[in-house]
Amino acid sequence: MSTTVLHLFFITFAGMASAASFHYETISVPGSQPTTTFVNGINDQGQLVGSFTDVSGVMRGFLLSPDHQTYTVIIAPGSTSTTAIGINNNGEVIGVAYYLTRPTVYIRSADGTAYTTFDIPGAPGAMIYDLSLNNRHQITGFAQTSGQLRSFYCTDSGTSCVSFAIPGADTTLARGINDSGQIVGSAAYGAAVRGFVADTSGVYTLFDVPVATLSTAPTGISTNGQIAGFYVGVTGQHNFVRSPDGSAYDSFDDPSVAPGNSYAMGVNSSGTVAGYSTPSFDKYQGFMAIRTMSGDLNGDGVVDCKDVAIVSASFGKRTGDPGFDARADVNNDGIVDIRDLSIVSQQLPAGTLCQ
Numbered sequence: 001m002s003t004t005v006l007h008l009f010f011i012t013f014a015g016m017a018s019a020a021s022f023h024y025e026t027i028s029v030p031g032s033q034p035t036t037t038f039v040n041g042i043n044d045q046g047q048l049v050g051s052f053t054d055v056s057g058v059m060r061g062f063l064l065s066p067d068h069q070t071y072t073v074i075i076a077p078g079s080t081s082t083t084a085i086g087i088n089n090n091g092e093v094i095g096v097a098y099y100l101t102r103p104t105v106y107i108r109s110a111d112g113t114a115y116t117t118f119d120i121p122g123a124p125g126a127m128i129y130d131l132s133l134n135n136r137h138q139i140t141g142f143a144q145t146s147g148q149l150r151s152f153y154c155t156d157s158g159t160s161c162v163s164f165a166i167p168g169a170d171t172t173l174a175r176g177i178n179d180s181g182q183i184v185g186s187a188a189y190g191a192a193v194r195g196f197v198a199d200t201s202g203v204y205t206l207f208d209v210p211v212a213t214l215s216t217a218p219t220g221i222s223t224n225g226q227i228a229g230f231y232v233g234v235t236g237q238h239n240f241v242r243s244p245d246g247s248a249y250d251s252f253d254d255p256s257v258a259p260g261n262s263y264a265m266g267v268n269s270s271g272t273v274a275g276y277s278t279p280s281f282d283k284y285q286g287f288m289a290i291r292t293m294s295g296d297l298n299g300d301g302v303v304d305c306k307d308v309a310i311v312s313a314s315f316g317k318r319t320g321d322p323g324f325d326a327r328a329d330v331n332n333d334g335i336v337d338i339r340d341l342s343i344v345s346q347q348l349p350a351g352t353l354c355q
Contacts, residue, residue: 022290023290025068026287027285029050031055035280035283035284038051039288040265042274043091047066048288050062051082061073063087074095077115082097085141086131086132089135090135091110093107094106094107094132103126103127104117104118105118105120120154127143127144127145129149130142130173132175132177133177134179138155139158140154140177142175142185149173151172152174153174153200166187170188171187173188175217182221184221187206193215193216194215195229197218197227207246212231212233213234214232216231219264219265220264223268224244228241228242235259238252238259240264243326245320245324254287257279261279262278263275263276272290273289274287274288275287275289295346297330297344303347304349305355313325317336318335319335328340
C-alpha cells in the first residue's frame with residue numbers, strides 16, 4: 001500500500017507562464033527509515049522510481065506502480081546496495097549497483113527478470129551522479145572521475161559511450177534524455193549556471209528561466225519535450241516546468257517544506273513532476289506534483305470568453321507552427337484542438353455563450 005499525503009497548491013508564474021495548477025503527493029516507501037525516500041524519475045505510464053534506506057541502513061531502489069499502490073524493491077544481483085535513477089516508457093529502469101564500494105551502471109528489464117551491467121568507458125568505478133535511459137536504449141548522465149565531473153552519452157545499452165561538454169562551459173552536467181534524443185542539463189560559466197537542450201549530434205541551445213538570477217538547472221525531459229528542473233531567482237530556489245516550445249514556464253514549490261528545499265527530478269508527457277524534498281537536515285521525502293487543468297489562460301483570475309478566444313486563435317496549430325500560443329495547449333499534448341477548447345469551456349460560468 002502506498003503511503004501518500006495529498007495537498008492542493010497553485011503554481012506561481014515565471015515569465016510567460018501557462019495557466020496550470022498541481023496537486024501534490026508525498027511518497028514514502030513502507031519499511032524505509034523515516035524520511036529517507038528519494039523519487040528520481042517518472043515515465044508516461046506514471047511509474048515512479050527512486051531510492052530509499054531500509055531499516056538496516058542499506059540503500060535500495062524501488063519502482064512504484066502507476067496507481068501508487070504497489071512498491072517493488074530493486075536489488076541488483078550480488079550488489080551490496082542499489083539505487084534506481086531513471087525509467088523509460090517501456091518500464092526499464094537504470095541505476096547504480098554498488099559492489100562493496102565499486103559502482104556499476106545497471107539496466108533492469110521491465111519485468112525485473114534481467115539485469116545488464118556496464119562501466120562507463122574510460123571511467124571504471126567512477127562515482128556516477130545521474131543517469132537517464134530512453135526507449136532507444138540511449139543513455140546520458142554525469143560522473144566524477146579523476147576529481148572532475150564529466151558528462152557522457154551512450155548507445156546500445158552502454159556498449160558505446162563518449163564524453164561531451166558544452167563549448168566554453170567550465171562544467172557540463174547531463175541529466176535527462178527523451179526518445180527523440182534530446183538531452184537536457186546544465187552548463188556552468190563561473191558562478192552562473194544555464195540550462196541546455198542538445199541533440200546527439202552536439203547541436204545545443206542554452207536557456208534560462210526568465211526570472212532566474214543565478215542558475216537554471218534542468219533535470220529531466222519528457223517524450224513531448226517538456227523540461228523540469230529547478231532555478232535560483234531573487235526569492236530563492238524554486239522548481240520549474242518549461243513548455244515544449246520554450247515559451248512558457250510554470251514555477252512551483254513543494255508546500256510541505258520550506259521554499260528552496262524541493263528538487264524536481266523528472267517530468268512526463270502529462271506534465272506530472274517527480275522529485276524529492278528535504279523537510280529538515282539529512283531527511284528526505286519523495287513528491288509527485290500532478291498537473292490539473294485550468295481554463296484561466298490569460299491569468300486574470302476568471303475563466304471567460306477571453307480565454308476561449310486564446311484557444312480559438314491557435315485552434316489546429318501545433319508546437320512550432322506560426323501563431324501557436326502555448327497557453328492554448330491546455331493539456332500540453334503539442335496541438336490546440338477540441339480537447340483544449342472543451343477544458344476551457346467546461347469552466348465557463350453557467351449560461352455563458354462566446355462568439
